[in-house]
Amino acid sequence: METSKSWRVGLLFSTTGVTSIIEQSQLNGALLAIDEINAAGGVRGRPLEPVSYDPGSVVARYGQLAEQLIVEDKIGVIFGCYMSSARKEVLPVVERRNALFFYGTLYEGFEYSPNVIYGGACPNQNSVPLANYLMSTYGKRIFFIGSDYIYPRESNRVMRNVLRQGGGEVLGEEYISLDASEADFAPVVARIMQVQPDAIFSTVVGQGCINFYRAFLAAGGDGRVMPIASLTTNEAEIAAIGARAAVGHITAAPYFRSINSAANRLFLKSYAAKFGRISDVTSCCEAAYTQVHLFAAALEETGEMDTEALHEALLGRSFDAPQGQVKIDPDNNHTYLQSRIATVDQRGEFVIKNKVRRPVKPDPYLVSPAIHDWSLRTQKVVAAGE
Numbered sequence: 001m002e003t004s005k006s007w008r009v010g011l012l013f014s015t016t017g018v019t020s021i022i023e024q025s026q027l028n029g030a031l032l033a034i035d036e037i038n039a040a041g042g043v044r045g046r047p048l049e050p051v052s053y054d055p056g057s058v059v060a061r062y063g064q065l066a067e068q069l070i071v072e073d074k075i076g077v078i079f080g081c082y083m084s085s086a087r088k089e090v091l092p093v094v095e096r097r098n099a100l101f102f103y104g105t106l107y108e109g110f111e112y113s114p115n116v117i118y119g120g121a122c123p124n125q126n127s128v129p130l131a132n133y134l135m136s137t138y139g140k141r142i143f144f145i146g147s148d149y150i151y152p153r154e155s156n157r158v159m160r161n162v163l164r165q166g167g168g169e170v171l172g173e174e175y176i177s178l179d180a181s182e183a184d185f186a187p188v189v190a191r192i193m194q195v196q197p198d199a200i201f202s203t204v205v206g207q208g209c210i211n212f213y214r215a216f217l218a219a220g221g222d223g224r225v226m227p228i229a230s231l232t233t234n235e236a237e238i239a240a241i242g243a244r245a246a247v248g249h250i251t252a253a254p255y256f257r258s259i260n261s262a263a264n265r266l267f268l269k270s271y272a273a274k275f276g277r278i279s280d281v282t283s284c285c286e287a288a289y290t291q292v293h294l295f296a297a298a299l300e301e302t303g304e305m306d307t308e309a310l311h312e313a314l315l316g317r318s319f320d321a322p323q324g325q326v327k328i329d330p331d332n333n334h335t336y337l338q339s340r341i342a343t344v345d346q347r348g349e350f351v352i353k354n355k356v357r358r359p360v361k362p363d364p365y366l367v368s369p370a371i372h373d374w375s376l377r378t379q380k381v382v383a384a385g386e
């Protein structure tokens with residue numbers, strides 16, 4: 001589809017609005033990978049050229065801008081989206097136009113599209129290990145709180161099933177709007193304090209996530225006593241929340257900035273050289289970075305931006321990512337990923353506590369009985385930052 005000497009790719013990440021804090025980190029990850037690929041000579045001697053639009057965290061805009069990228073800009077490969085509601089807007093567009101869409105965010109699962117490569121964790125790669133960890137470390141009485149859209153509601157449905165398989169109990173389930181202020185969280189936090197769960201499972205995203213942790217601290221909440229466990233509270237949110245409100249809380253993700261490996265040190269060095277900081281390096285940033293590299297390697301093989309040819313070249317392809325080795329599963333277009341659990345220390349840094357031994361095969365429809373799957377059990381991490 002490209003018309004110039006460069007390979008043009010579309011980027012749809014919001015740099016304004018409620019999820020901009022995390023989407024900016026995804027955009028940076030994608031741009032960094034593009035820079036690295038171009039610095040190494042491009043793909044078949046031609047550079048990648050990003051064409052980037054800001055959907056402003058407005059769900060309908062993602063679909064409109066995907067259409068614009070494909071039809072007006074004549075770009076058939078798009079990286080983008082954080083919220084599942086935004087992905088659901090892009091999905092019919094890329095399917096109708098037969099474009100290729102890379103989605104690098106953890107999500108609720110129960111989806112497959114031949115036009116999408118899924119690079120974030122699905123529930124068997126994060127929720128199941130987290131459920132095991134919470135129940136064995138803190139207890140079985142869990143309270144759910146989420147932003148009010150598809151990912152939190154579906155993710156909680158899955159988490160409820162998983163917890164109940166393991167004898168857990170859901171003490172409450174509350175949803176709050178995406179633009180909720182710290183004051184808006186006060187009534188839910190008061191209820192949590194009254195119920196006194198062993199842990200809270202939060203699917204609150206974006207700016208709301210920051211406001212929630214602050215409201216929890218303001219009500220006397222302490223993560224070292226009653227942790228908030230999340231899949232979406234990344235380093236960028238923790239930096240905004242502040243160490244005092246974040247200490248003790250838990251996140252499950254394939255990647256943490258604190259991973260102590262040569263590949264991660266190289267990634268952080270490269271990120272710092274381009275952006276002058278590493279404070280907003282997150283698992284979603286790393287996934288976007290990784291997906292661009294996987295795409296470029298596939299394009300090197302095909303030499304053309306044809307959706308079917310690229311799709312074929314992507315299936316089964318692996319990459320030595322900052323998190324460790326990842327691989328696109330030819331069974332379902334999702335990605336084998338690492339699975340780690342970390343808590344926030346007093347400096348506001350994630351300390352990796354547990355890890356699943358091997359990369360976890362994605363099971364987006366949770367076909368395997370989840371909680372009893374021994375391969376999803378995490379083990380204590382001995383070496384710091386493993």
Ligand code: ACM
Pocket residue numbers: 082083084085105106107108151152205232
């Ligand atoms: C999400 O909405 N998939 C975080």
